[in-house]
Amino acid sequence: MASNQSHRMRRRGLKIAHFIGLFLAMSVICIPGLWIVLNSFRPTVEIMAKPPVWIPNDLNLDHYRAMFGAVGEGGVPVLTYFRNSLIISVTSTVIAILIGMAGGYAFARYRFKGKAAIFIALMVTRAVPGVALSLPLFIIYARVGLIDTHIGMIVTYVAMNVPFTIWLIDGFFRQVPRELAEAAEIDGCTRWQAFWRVEFPVARSGIASAGIFAFLTSWNEYALASQLTRSVTSKTMPVGLLDFTSEFTLNWGGMCALAVLMIIPALVLTFLVQKHLIAGLTFGGVKG
Amino acid sequence: MKLGKFPPWLALLMPAIVLLAAVVLVPLVLSFYSSFTSYKLTKPDTLYNWIGTFNYQKAAGDIYFWTAFGRTVLLLTVALNLEMVLGLGLALMVSKVTRGQRLLRTMMMFPMMFSPILVGFQFKFIFNDNVGLVNNTLQSLGLTTTAIPWLVDAHLAMFSIISAEIWTSTSVFAILILAGLYAMPQDPLEAAKVDGCTPLQSFRFVTLPFLMPFIYIAMAIRSLDVARAYDIVQIMTNGGPARRTELLWTLIGRTGYVDAKMGYANAMGYISILLAIFFTVYFFRKLTAARAELGMAL
Numbered sequence: 001m002a003s004n005q006s007h008r009m010r011r012r013g014l015k016i017a018h019f020i021g022l023f024l025a026m027s028v029i030c031i032p033g034l035w036i037v038l039n040s041f042r043p044t045v046e047i048m049a050k051p052p053v054w055i056p057n058d059l060n061l062d063h064y065r066a067m068f069g070a071v072g073e074g075g076v077p078v079l080t081y082f083r084n085s086l087i088i089s090v091t092s093t094v095i096a097i098l099i100g101m102a103g104g105y106a107f108a109r110y111r112f113k114g115k116a117a118i119f120i121a122l123m124v125t126r127a128v129p130g131v132a133l134s135l136p137l138f139i140i141y142a143r144v145g146l147i148d149t150h151i152g153m154i155v156t157y158v159a160m161n162v163p164f165t166i167w168l169i170d171g172f173f174r175q176v177p178r179e180l181a182e183a184a185e186i187d188g189c190t191r192w193q194a195f196w197r198v199e200f201p202v203a204r205s206g207i208a209s210a211g212i213f214a215f216l217t218s219w220n221e222y223a224l225a226s227q228l229t230r231s232v233t234s235k236t237m238p239v240g241l242l243d244f245t246s247e248f249t250l251n252w253g254g255m256c257a258l259a260v261l262m263i264i265p266a267l268v269l270t271f272l273v274q275k276h277l278i279a280g281l282t283f284g285g286v287k288g
Numbered sequence: 289m290k291l292g293k294f295p296p297w298l299a300l301l302m303p304a305i306v307l308l309a310a311v312v313l314v315p316l317v318l319s320f321y322s323s324f325t326s327y328k329l330t331k332p333d334t335l336y337n338w339i340g341t342f343n344y345q346k347a348a349g350d351i352y353f354w355t356a357f358g359r360t361v362l363l364l365t366v367a368l369n370l371e372m373v374l375g376l377g378l379a380l381m382v383s384k385v386t387r388g389q390r391l392l393r394t395m396m397m398f399p400m401m402f403s404p405i406l407v408g409f410q411f412k413f414i415f416n417d418n419v420g421l422v423n424n425t426l427q428s429l430g431l432t433t434t435a436i437p438w439l440v441d442a443h444l445a446m447f448s449i450i451s452a453e454i455w456t457s458t459s460v461f462a463i464l465i466l467a468g469l470y471a472m473p474q475d476p477l478e479a480a481k482v483d484g485c486t487p488l489q490s491f492r493f494v495t496l497p498f499l500m501p502f503i504y505i506a507m508a509i510r511s512l513d514v515a516r517a518y519d520i521v522q523i524m525t526n527g528g529p530a531r532r533t534e535l536l537w538t539l540i541g542r543t544g545y546v547d548a549k550m551g552y553a554n555a556m557g558y559i560s561i562l563l564a565i566f567f568t569v570y571f572f573r574k575l576t577a578a579r580a581e582l583g584m585a586l
Contacts, residue, residue, distance in 0.1 A: 018384060021377075022385065025378055025381065029396065029398055029399060031421075032410050032411070032414060032421075032455065033398060033399075033410075035410075050419075051427070098303075099303045099304050102300040102304070103300060103301050103303070106300035106301045110296065112297050122308065123512060123572065124565050127511060127513075127567070128564060129514075129515030129560050131518055131538075131541045131544075132319070132515075132560050133312065133315060135319055135550060135553055135554050136315035136319035136322070139318065139322070140314070156311060158311075159308055162304050163308070163512075222522075223518050227541075227545060238405045238406070241409060242523070255409060259406050259409065262406060263401060263402065266401040266403070
């Protein structure tokens with residue numbers, strides 16, 4: 001009896017500890033983001049208030065108005081940055097997916113000598129730190145006139161995204177049974193037709209999530225963009241974020257507003273792909 | 289489709305190989321060459337001024353370089369291990385939840401969407417000594433009356449940076465380990481229970497070995513991207529104050545662009561590249577090994 005009761009007590013204790021632990025972890029995960037969102041609606045006076053104002057009593061859209069009107073402090077051309085980011089990210093994603101599909105298909109469907117070595121060699125190119133790569137790229141781009149252009153950034157981001165895209169797409173093609181394509185070939189399709197009619201439709205959603213992942217990488221990249229873009233003609237939003245800082249002051253509210261603008265597309269897209277992303281990574285990794 | 293005399297796999301890989309050779313390999317060769325010259329951005333002619341291994345010798349004798357190097361390795365070791373442990377804990381907690389798991393999973397992915405530069409800014413704000421969330425909370429709770437200089441004191445600044453780094457990347461581990469927990473067959477666990485294993489034992493000897501490949505996938509993915517920490521540090525402290533949080537990457541950036549000493553920066557850059565490549569190859573090998581082991585077990 002007694003042992004039974006202590007057992008039950010312990011189980012309840014564990015349950016409570018589990019709940020508290022989970023609650024704390026989720027708070028730590030969510031609060032920083034929510035705080036940014038909250039501050040983007042608060043006037044600067046309230047953000048800077050000492051003692052702090054905990055319960056916001058004046059929420060407004062001033063920072064957003066200043067941001068889009070480009071009339072606020074410093075007049076940061078946010079819309080131009082947004083357009084640059086969009087052009088660069090979308091174009092580089094489309095190209096990276098095409099190249100990644102070819103590469104991923106090669107790894108998933110063909111056996112060849114040195115496959116593992118080639119795979120790692122491709123991956124290693126992704127590991128080169130952005131800053132270290134930006135130095136020689138800066139020198140080359142300056143010579144050929146690609147500094148501060150959309151093309152320069154697009155080429156850079158395609159190269160940055162291709163290794164990881166290949167990894168993901170390889171994983172998705174592996175999930176498509178080889179027999180499917182073989183059956184189509186027996187029925188008289190060429191390999192090219194078999195790919196587009198059978199394998200591509202099955203792996204399509206997976207490829208789409210690889211695309212979203214590539215998009216997010218370009219959308220969020222800073223180390224290379226901060227050196228290879230110079231002016232409003234090609235600056236992307238992560239670089240534009242720094243426009244809100246000056247030598248001694250920081251426009252926290254304005255920065256928060258731009259942050260929210262940057263997060264919204266990322267948020268929506270990540271929710272769309274979360275399931276596929278995990279599947280792609282684990283299949284590519286475990287069942288290789 | 290005619291693919292010429294190439295084998296088809298090579299033709300398919302060609303675009304990727306050509307592109308990566310042009311955008312990554314050629315620049316790396318150039319930076320390797322220029323690390324042997326006294327190249328300065330402001331004087332283009334110096335690109336042809338061969339000075340041998342002078343830059344490397346200079347780096348080898350540069351105390352700032354070695355401090356930054358040590359600090360980078362320390363940061364990566366501490367951050368990656370903590371992320372792994374926290375991610376494991378988080379995944380285990382979420383997997384035990386019976387209701388609302390989907391929502392928790394979605395929340396767990398929240399930090400992954402944030403651009404590292406945004407994370408840097410966000411934590412710079414949170415740890416701000418005057419208006420930051422942390423100090424405001426501590427002061428309102430009456431725990432302290434002074435403004436703690438989170439980003440100014442050397443140890444506290446490193447702590448703040450590591451917190452930011454862990455906040456963004458723990459979810460990568462958590463998500464992948466959770467995927468591993470879902471994929472895990474239940475029979476061995478039940479067998480262990482029948483054989484009288486304590487929960488701790490069955491975790492140590494059954495669950496953990498099964499999760500190892502997933503942990504290595506997460507490590508491999510992270511190792512591709514470790515230099516993302518640069519963005520965070522760049523905006524939080526920019527290596528300062530007075531180089532107290534200087535990492536290899538911030539040092540390289542400053543030497544190359546602010547001081548315009550490209551040759552020297554490239555020499556240091558090369559050392560950081562080798563470090564990154566070492567990490568990546570190491571984890572990919574671990575991954576292959578773990579995969580082989582699992583393949584036999586299944």
